[in-house]
Amino acid sequence: MYNIIIIGAGVVGAQVARRLARYKLDILVLEKENDxxxxxxxxxxxxxxxxxDPEPGTLKAKLNVLGNKMYDEICADLDVEMERIGSLTLSNSEEDDKTLQDLLERAKINGVEARLVSKEELKEMEPNITSKARGALFAPSAGIINPFELVVALMENAMDNGVKLHLSEEVKSIEKKDNSYLVKTNKGEYETDYVINCAGLYSDKVSEMVNPKFFTIIPKRGEYYVLDHFDNNYVKHTLFNVPSAKGKGVLVSPTxxxxxxxxxxxxxxxxxxxVSTDAETLANVKEKAYDLVDNLRMDKQxxxxxxxxxxxxxxxxDFIIEETSHHFINCAGIQxxxxxxxxxxxLMVDEMIKDKELKEDYNPKRRPLYRLNKLSFADRQKLIKENPLFGHIVCRCEKVSEAEVIDAIRRNCGARTIKGVKKRVRPGFGKCQGGFCEPLILNILAKELNKDKTEITYGKDGSYILIGRTKGE
Ligand SMILES: Cc1cc2nc3c(=O)[nH]c(=O)nc-3n(C[C@H](O)[C@H](O)[C@H](O)COP(=O)(O)OP(=O)(O)OC[C@H]3O[C@@H](n4cnc5c(N)ncnc54)[C@H](O)[C@@H]3O)c2cc1C
Structure with a gap:
């Protein structure tokens, strides 16, 4: 019998798992994918x-502003990369000027620091800005984060504090019993006091396993180009178009x-x-990005x-975060x-859970990563002396060593696939997109997981890379 079952291990499920890991509760996270x-x-x-940007008075407005403030401590505790680079929302027309005034008012109501900057100041802040720009709304507290590392770090820390994670396990149905729920998956059944639905695109389906239908999830796709890292000063802030009824518009932003x-x-x-991409949609994205920067470096994509x-x-x-049935909490529609x-x-979910007691030995900190490519030459030499595998670079684009890949596999919530290693320590994110490092990562995974090379997948279950030998024994 669990106290809590969390369905879905995206950023919401992982944040909830880590938040609740501070209490004396038996918690299980069920995730249908293999990572x-x-x-x-x-x-x-x-x-x-x-x-x-969110409309004042909504959950989105309240939780965005509070969540933003909570990130410094979370990232420091978990060694997750985040930088508060600030955002600039550009005006390119008289109409946009009016929208920026409205957004400034909204920022005041939402309690967010923001100010308007002139065309001249904008040009100084961003030398590559479009010549169409008339000014911008500057919000200094906006940040960029490594979202892959964040989810892994949250779950790793939750597991370090006793949370259990079952991957490749899809919740198929939930049976309401007298004082508990029976959660049925493709692999087994689990009884629990609370169910927390963090199932993202399927949060309506999971909700309907217990509640009458009261909302539907509408999938809305967003397509991107990724440019290589070529100049840290090309764009220094997150640049946004003015938002419209369709959403926040296109951005150009450093990662x-x-x-x-x-x-x-x-x-x-x-x-x-x-999640396929198509040429026409991407061509539109590119057009809109020319409303942000003049010399869009598409040669670097x-x-x-x-x-x-x-x-x-x-x-x-708006977000749906509520206890819709006794001890069944929806975190749904989280766009x-x-x-x-x-x-x-x-934090909001934490406040809904009753009768809980803090653990004496809860540790909010995660063991930091090695991040070889950010170390000084002397510090790298020291590490290599301790473990020569730090001197074996497996990804030349992102400068990742074999020792870091092994560490990413051996930790709690460790990598099990090539994509899993990529998300944790970056081999495959560079210019060659895994062309050179993928076979090396495959070998390391096979050795560390004690599997045959033909059993290693790129990502999803079944995405095998090798099917057999073409030469030799
Ligand atoms: C194009 C785009 C741009 C965005 N940009 C930003 C941004 O810059 N800043 C920002 O704040 N937000 C942004 N967002 C929103 C943000 O990414 C999401 O709000 C957030 O990732 C949602 O997290 P989640 O955990 O709810 O969902 P997900 O990450 O989708 O996780 C849900 C999980 O539930 C699992 N699951 C589903 N059904 C079941 C089941 N039956 N059994 C077991 N597991 C199940 C899924 O496999 C999945 O892993 C953006 C979103 C998109 C798509």
């Missing part, structure tokens, strides 16, 4: 939004590794899991990807700014 954070939580703009993201689009689609927003069809798409809001969502 944590494989849904929207790893295919987004990676912005810790400041919170000037924590000084790649640049260009996107996303915003289109309602039929299939919840269809190394990848395209898409993420799927889980938009609810009620309350104008943008869900990443920024997730620490505050977890």
């Amino acid at each position: 944590v954070g494989d849904g929207a939580s790893s295919a987004n703009s990676a912005i810790v939004h400041s919170g000037y 924590t590794h000084y790649n640049y993201l260009v996107g996303p689009s915003s289109e309602v689609v039929d299939e919840r899991d269809d 190394i990848r395209q990807f898409a993420g799927m927003r889980a938009v609810s069809d009620i309350n104008h798409g 943008s700014p869900g990443l920024a809001s997730s620490p505050a969502i977890a």
Whole structure:
């Protein structure tokens, strides 16, 4: 019997798991994919939004502003990369000027620091800004975060504090008993006092396992280009178009590794899991990005990807966070700014759980990563002396050593696939997109997991890379 079962290990499920790990509770997280954070939580703009944009009075506004403030401590405790680079929302027309005035008012009501900057100041802040720009709204508390590392770190720390994680285990149905729930999966059945639904795109389906239907998730896809890291000063802030009824518009933003993201689009689609990209949509994204920077460096693009927003069809798409049946808590319809809001969502869930007692030995800190490429030459030499595998670079683009890959596999919530290693320590994120490092990572995974090389997958279950020998024995 568990006290709590959390369904879904995206950023929301992982934040809730870590938040509740401080109490004397038996907690199980069930995730249908073979790794944590494989849904929207790893295919987004990676912005810790400041919170000037959501409509005042909504859950989105309240939780975004609070969540943003909570990130410094979380990232320090968990050794997660985040930088408060600030955001600039650009005006390119008289109409945009009016929208910026409205947004400034909104920022005041939401309690977010923001100010208007002139065309001249903007040019000084961002030398590559479009010549169309008339000014901007500057929100200094906006940040960029490594979203892959965040989910892994949250879950690793939750597990260090006793939370159990079952991967490749999909919740199929939930039976309400007298004083508990029986959660049935493709692998077994578990009794629990509380169920917390953090199932993202499928949060409506999971809710309907217990509650009458009261909302539907509308999948809204966002497509991006990724540019290589080529110049840390190309764009220094997150640059936004003015938001419209369709969403926040397109952005150009550095990532924590000084790649640049260009996107996303915003289109309602039929299939919840269809994260394909298409040339026409991406061409539109590129057009809109020219409203942000003049010399868009499309010659530096190394990848395209898409993420799927889980938009609810009620309350104008606000988050649904409530105990909809006795001890059944929905965290549903968590579209943008869900990443920024997730620490505050977890806090809200914490306040809904009754009769809990703090653990004496709860440890909020995660053992830091090695991050060889950020160390001085002397510090690298020291590590290599201790363990020569730090001197064996397996990913030349991102400068990742074999020892770091092994560490990413051996930790709690460790990598089990090539994509899992990529998300944790970055081999495959560079210019060659895994062309050179993938076979090396496959070998390390096979050795560490004591598996045959043909059993190693790229990502999803069944995505095998090798099928057999073509030469030799
Ligand atoms: C294009 C795009 C851009 C965005 N940009 C930003 C941004 O810059 N800043 C920001 O704050 N927010 C942003 N967001 C929003 C943010 O990414 C999401 O709000 C957040 O990731 C949602 O997290 P989640 O845990 O609810 O969902 P997910 O990450 O999708 O996790 C849900 C998990 O539940 C699992 N699951 C589903 N059904 C079951 C089941 N039956 N049994 C077991 N497991 C199940 C899934 O496999 C999945 O892993 C963006 C989103 C998109 C798509």
